[in-house]
Amino acid sequence: MVENSDELNEKLKKVYEQQRQNLVKMKEEFLQKKDSYEAAIYTCNSTGCNSGGAGNVIDAFRHSLEIYGLQDRVRMVSTGCMGLCANGPLARIEIKGQKPFLYKHVDDMLARLIVAEHLVPALMLKKGETFEVNSFLKEKELSLELPFFTKQRKVVLESLGHSDPEDFGEYLANGGYQAFLKVIDTMTPEQVRKVIADSGLRGRGGGGFPTAKKWELLAASAPVDGEKFIICNGDEGDPGAYMDACILGGGSHAVLEGMMIAAYATGATHGWFYVRAEYPLAIQRVELALKQAKKYGLLGKNILGSGFSFMADLRYGAGAFVCGEETALMESLEGKRGTPHPRPPYPTEKGLFGKPSAINNVETLANVPVIIRKGAAFFNSVGTETSKGTKVFALTGKVKHSGLVEVPMGTTVEEIVNEIGGGTSSGKPFKAVQTGGPSGGVIPSQMLHMPICYEELKKIGSMMGSGGMIVMDQDDSMVEIAKFYLSFTVDESCGKCAPCRIGGYQMLQLMNKIAAGKGNQEDVDELVEIGEVMKKASLCALGQTAPNPVLSTLRFFREEYEALLNKIPEEESKKDDLPLVSPPRRECLPTGCQDCSACKTGK
Amino acid sequence: MVKLKIDHIDVEVEAGTSILDAAKKVQVDIPTLCYHPDLEPTAACGLCIVKVNGRMVRSCCTPVAEGMEVLTRDPEIVNERRTVLKLILSRHPNECLTCLKNENCELRKKASDFGFRQDNFKKIALSHDEAPLDTSTRTIVLDPRKCILCGRCVQVCQNVQDVWALCFLNRGMKNHIAVAGNIPLDESPCIKCGQCVAHCPTGALTEYDDTGRVWRALMDPDKYCVVQIAPAVRVAIGEAFGKKPGELGTKKLYSALRRLGFKAVFDTNFGADVTIMEEGSELVQRLKEGKGKLPMITSCCPAWVDYMQKYYPDMIEHFSTCKSPHEIVGVLTKTYYAEKMGINPEKIMVVSVMPCTAKKYEIRRNETMFSSGWQDVDVSLTTREISRMIKQAGIEFDKLADEEADSPLGDYSGAGTIFGYSGGVMEAALRTAHYLITGQEMKDLDILPIRGIDKGIKEMQIDLAGKTLKVAVAHGTGNVNKLLTVVREAMEKGEEPPYHFIEVMACPGGCVGGGGQPVGVTDEVRRLRTQGLVEDDHRSEQRESHLNPDVQKLYDEFLEKPLSEKAHHYLHTIYNAVPVYKR
Amino acid sequence: MAEDESLEITRKAVKKWKDKRGSLIMALHEIQGMYGYIPWEHAKVVAEEMGVALARIYEVLTFYNFFKLESPGKYIISLCDGTACHIKGSSSVLQAFSDALKIKAGETTPDKLFHLQVVRCLGCCGLAPVVVVNGKTYGRVSPADVPAIIQEWREKEAGVQESKDNQKQTEQGAA
């Protein structure tokens, strides 16, 4: 012990006090500054809109504001994803006392026009006067009254389109880190786990495992070498799903806060973000959040004098879907091939680097601060009997309003596709939606009234998955879709276990054959035979679920398969059969002939 | 202890036991392909599926739990196993007739157990099948087309042997067994230990077949073929002819070799006795005269030599310079024996029958392997190859009468025979070193603390004329790192060496578990074979190398004395640093 | 750049990660970031510095889609074939690129200028089909847009060459 430990403690106390005050100060400063503006331009600066040119739009807005000398009166905010990505770049104008106004497909020209024709006149209004945008701008309006906006219930996504994810003060002002402070100041880890248990939160990464239960398991495991880990799974390899990318990109602090609370509740000492390398924006924002949190004393030893210590690091994936699987993810973090290994031992007993670890999805963690702040009841009053809260979906494919949506669990397919999504983009009849990505299955149009929740989806051979939702219309071939997903899982199989590696490949060959019109009834039977065995005998969930798209389309759209059978006569189809396993290749050994007789047969 | 039910029968096993092992207690042998008792289960094949409380799990890697109800067989399980096997076969060539592993291929056996009558799924061909066989090492052959990706070889090469030559490249269907960068094995860190071959369930990894060359030499009237058998071969050769591991087949093997047409049948054990004379004297020299570095390290295992040359080049001066026993017999055959018999050494073909794949590499390792003026050993065969030759010749091995080896390179002491197990070289050396230092025979010749396979590293201190000799024995190259690190640290600090003498054998268990032995080695088999050698030792008239009369004669007639100039020329060698990767 | 010099740079980059846990993949990212791929010699340096076997490095390099063992060319065209893009017709866009550049997915043009690769979901599915060329994103791409995209980068390349030539000329002029 240091001799004058009292003195030291006194000093430290002051430091912690100062740190807490800093947080309050940051928040107040932000609010004051925000209050000093009369209006704000919110421009979506997330991946989708960015690739549509949001960067230029923001520059144009800035430039125009300067020209009109409005830079001190109008606040420019680069936000996270606003949701309706297909109409991006999006920009929302909010003027004190007036209704917010959303513009779609904004480019730099339009941005200048908005400043000149909308902001400038609107800011000049005298009391009592009202303002209408001109007809040209009106055409560019995206009504905020659309069911797309009104029908959603945003919890996780709430702040995404409304704040600057890089502004730490803004996060604090929106209630950020209040949950964390509440937890370390007033609650025991047991109490935290209890609140999460009461809320009914289940994992959003696919499996739907009760989060509190996972935390209980980790809490019960003794640390190894003084360490326990909490891992944030931001691998999101499911093609066509980008919820986690947007949540991390637009709300990395919320996820970090969720992780910190999880750590407190479980005794974890270190956190790891495992983020897909294809998501540069998410990576950048997580990095920033970690830096800011460190800077303001929210990460480190004895955080704010609470006695709780926690650090977190960021690591990237490198393009392997299977690394979303827990055991593979840990292998990958350890610098190895991402091959899953059998459980037990479960990660909560023996995980990353052999130490107890719990893995949580991005969205799962993002829900945690809200639950702590607003209480379990706020969360579990929404949803169905067994699936609580809201779920974020990436609504894509042939749907009019394609984008990120968040709805209460139990919302029907109909509501999501037809109301929020505005029906098919082609106007042609809706045929099916695929949920759960390559692990999931289809929901056919006759099941439009099915509520979306873990159990119902499982019942029909699909799954919640991480939240991809692909809408298909009359033109889409179900055989093609199933083939597409299968080719994805075949590509992404780690290749360790025979059922998945070979079974998936064989199924894909059969699908190719059928799609080419060369298949017959036996091929369909074989598909089912292999598929059923893959489900049981594959080592990890990738292989266990890989046949789902085929089996599920076979279940609901068998006639589409049958229509393709025996289109091309057998002799014809044999012509371009693959060769058998290539002939053995011997080499004359340097020590002399081995009697292989290859030289005689010419092979 | 955990109580559970397997197929409705009560079983009680230790906690942590796998379902697979527990099932053996009720006489159920669940089919497996990727599992090997030496290794951690990788759970790759999916054949060993059973049902636990209605759920399918892999039995090889699932530990038992209290109250578990396991079903190892029902229509669903059988169907699942059949389909998995059918899938594996759809990615495998039907080449059993011409496959070196066919007799003990685990895949072939499973296929025949399940009784398939045709290929069920269409065969899959992939581009990496086109890669030619890797024969570059001339010791082991890799045919990736026959690989079922069980991962055993990778685990052995990386974790057990700590060599890291083999690895998996790519993923999914393109996943295959290879060397980093897809280079040939010969340019890789491979030390030719053959442990991958010994653990591979299929014909994807086999020895480099040299039997053709030996047959041709035997048929050649101009050649004078001489053969010798290594210590560990005698306790494994019977396995190919229905005997149990560990059963001594020495004398029947002599007889069989003679019938194959070898003109003289020698025994490597004789060479082992000579090795001890040289190595023992070398140790005494290093201890007493301070000539050469301590600890001295054994060098009779070529895979180990290759390992050290690659991974510890700074320590090769610690090697004993003495050649390995079969090289000694080789060079003596082409010099001493040839002279004695008046045969032109050029006509002599020396064939070694070894438990080892690395000896195939050793015989050409450097110029000292040609010290007779010709290549001292012409061909090195494995136990498996010689078994095949005996079968080809139609010799009914088990019915043969016992015969003796030929003089003057055929008689051996018990010390020579125990070279075959881990700790044996050390034991033999200590027996003679004791005599050389104290002038007296050791009282109890069984030095148990360094014998056997229970520990990877075995240490002991032994009192020799008031001086304490500290020795260590390691088997499996994965175990040497720890040992050599201690030595290196002491050296760097300029401290007294922590050991005086170290024995290393590359293969777990020593040569009894060598890469050229009948495949399917397990600890059980290693123990039985070790036991066989112990019996051979106990049965021997002389159990110390220096007491072998033929060895004494050799020195009298030819070499003068241990470490003489002549002995140095013929029986000693040099080592060179070798890069881990050639490129 | 001289070989030794670039190896030194790699060595330095790896040193940064060496003592951190779970950092092999990060170090490899960093090297690929510098050279566009991971050459054998550099992989060996990583093995040495990180104290991992080269076999492990190659196991990792060949497992993950992201890493390349050969130089992929200057402009990397990543075409998304995630579900959303697939449904919206990414296959025909791929075909258009293939036809225009006369290479298949995963290949590089003989002049090493363009590398065509298929990726799965770039996280902007709302804009499907999506193509990214050296970090620049193109949304709602149709086969008809393909020639223009290629042209844009060809022009850029020409510009680079020109400025290089200019620079050379001025250098020569100065000398």
Ligand SMILES: Cc1cc2nc3c(=O)[nH]c(=O)nc-3n(C[C@H](O)[C@H](O)[C@H](O)COP(=O)(O)O)c2cc1C
């Ligand atoms: C092939 C495969 C891919 C997965 N990908 C992801 C992923 O990208 N993100 C994720 O959060 N979970 C993914 N999961 C699920 C995770 O393994 C794990 O269940 C989840 O991260 C746990 O977090 P949660 O309990 O919060 O849902 C995947 C699972 C499998 C089998």
Ligand code: SF4
């Ligand atoms: S199921 Fe597929 S991804 Fe999972 S371990 Fe087996 S081969 Fe790998």
Ligand code: SF4
């Ligand atoms: S039979 Fe012919 S091809 Fe085969 S090893 Fe002998 S010489 Fe070579």
Ligand code: SF4
């Ligand atoms: S590896 Fe086995 S199954 Fe394959 S060809 Fe050889 S003996 Fe037959």
Ligand code: SF4
């Ligand atoms: S077992 Fe059958 S296939 Fe094989 S050699 Fe005999 S007859 Fe021919």
Ligand code: SF4
């Ligand atoms: S012979 Fe030994 S070192 Fe070489 S690949 Fe096989 S196991 Fe590895």
Ligand code: SF4
């Ligand atoms: S070479 Fe043999 S041991 Fe190695 S993975 Fe293939 S089948 Fe298994």
Ligand code: SF4
């Ligand atoms: S231990 Fe024996 S069998 Fe194994 S490599 Fe060494 S000498 Fe050969």
Ligand code: FES
């Ligand atoms: S990215 Fe801008 S709305 Fe989603």
Ligand code: FES
């Ligand atoms: S033996 Fe259990 S999975 Fe192969």
Ligand code: FES
């Ligand atoms: S599917 Fe192409 S960007 Fe998501």
